[in-house]
Amino acid sequence: MDNPRRAAILKVMDFDTDIAIVGGGLNGPTLALALAQTGQRVTLIDAAESGPRAVPGFDGRSYAMALTSVRLMQGLGLWEALEENAQPMLEIKVTDGRAGEGPSPFFMHxxxxxxxxxxxxxxxxxxxxxxxxxxxxxAESRIIQRNGARVVAQEPDGAGITLTLADGGTIRARLAVGADGRSSGTGRRAGIKRVEWAYGQTALVCAINHELPHHGVAHQFFMPPGPLAILPLTGNRSSIVWSETTENAKRINALPDEEYLEVLRPRFGSFLGEISLAGARYTYP
Ligand SMILES: Cc1cc2nc3c(=O)[nH]c(=O)nc-3n(C[C@H](O)[C@H](O)[C@H](O)COP(=O)(O)OP(=O)(O)OC[C@H]3O[C@@H](n4cnc5c(N)ncnc54)[C@H](O)[C@@H]3O)c2cc1C
Structure with a gap:
């Protein structure tokens, strides 16, 4: 005799995908590729359209990738192409100091x-x-991309999970992964609690050209209002992540480029010679 619950069971076992990843920033696509390489069917969902996420011009943003992240990229077969444009960090120097006074003579190396x-x-x-x-x-046929699709609800059950999109559509998966950034709605909806506190700081972010070579040395200066990171890029360029009190950052960011550099110079010192901007300026958050 037919099981009267057969239709309901089949519906529950009917999946659009093995794993749904919410968030197509950096972590979502990385995980999607790793899972696809193990044979899983993945749906990668992002609220943004793909265009703005793949801007070809240099917008000043860059990442310090630790050895483990590089190994991950090697495993995904991406590192060979990335390495051509990547700058090795050979040394890291950490010190404290004050603007205009230069770094302390004591540092970690x-x-x-x-x-x-x-x-x-x-x-x-x-x-x-x-x-x-x-x-x-x-290029990965096991990954389906859903761009311009915002996940607004998720309902787990005994067999999997159903995600609801802002347009009312649904995606049913065996497993869902939240890779939707620091304000993760996936995490919030799953009841994952977190403790947050504010530092009252904002990071001014840009890339600069400098006259002298950096020799692959990354610097982290701890200043009274916040740390300043000077991270080597290819050629005579460095990435700057410059934390200030939110109030200072707002004021500095409103300055035109040349005045912005005038504020940066005494914090930066002269060890890389003359500096100029090499891309757009940003603030986070
Ligand atoms: C100034 C600065 C410097 C940094 N430097 C470094 C560094 O040197 N090295 C390093 O490793 N890291 C660095 N980081 C951190 C790094 O940028 C982040 O950890 C990383 O970008 C997080 O990636 P993610 O994919 O988890 O999230 P995100 O890049 O935030 O992507 C989240 C994605 O989820 C999507 N999304 C959100 N909500 C939904 C929804 N409801 N439905 C569908 N899609 C949704 C968004 O559209 C977005 O595309 C830096 C960060 C900043 C701000």
Missing amino acids: FDHAEIEEGPMGWMVEDRHLRPALLAAVD
């Missing part, structure tokens, strides 16, 4: 020669990393 595995990490620009990930996702 990490040298790649001590780890015997190559550089401490690599600087990779967003304009190279993001398109490489998205091109690999495009």
Whole structure:
């Protein structure tokens, strides 16, 4: 005799995809590629259209990728192409100081020669990393992309999970992964609690050209209002992540480029010679 609950059971076992990933920023596509390579069917969902996420020009953003992240990119088959434009970080120097006074004579120093595995990490620009990930996702037939699709609800059950999109559509998966950034709605809807506190700081972010070579050295200066990171990029360029009190950052960011550099120069010092902007300026958050 037919099981009267057969239709309901079949519906529950009917999946659009094995794994639905909410968020197509950096972590979502990376995980999607890794899962697809193990044979899983993946649906990668992002509220944004893919165009703005794959901007080809240099917008000043870059990432310090630690050795483990580089190994991940190697495993995904992406590193060979990324390495051409990546800058190895050979040393990291951490010190404190005050604007105009230069760094303290005491500093922490990490040298790649001590780890015997190559550089401490690599600087990779967003304009190279993001398109490489998205091109690999495009080429992977096991990944279905749903761009311009915002997930607004999720309902887990005994067999899987149903995601509801803002347009009313649904996606049913065996498993859903939240890769939807620091305000993750997936996490909130799943009841994952988190503790947050504000530092009252905002990071001013840009890339600069400088006169003298950086020799692959990354610097982190701890200043009274917040840390200043100077991270080497290819050529005579560095990425700047410059944390200030939110009030200071707002004021500095409103300045025209040349005045902005005038504020940066005494914090930066003269060890890289003359500096100029090499891309757009940003603030986070
Ligand atoms: C100034 C700065 C410098 C940094 N430097 C480094 C560094 O040197 N090295 C490093 O490793 N990291 C660095 N980071 C951190 C790094 O940028 C983040 O950890 C990383 O971008 C997070 O990626 P993600 O994919 O998790 O999230 P995100 O890149 O935030 O992507 C989340 C995606 O989810 C989508 N989304 C959100 N909600 C929904 C929804 N409801 N439905 C569908 N889609 C949704 C969004 O559209 C977005 O595309 C830096 C960050 C900042 C701000």
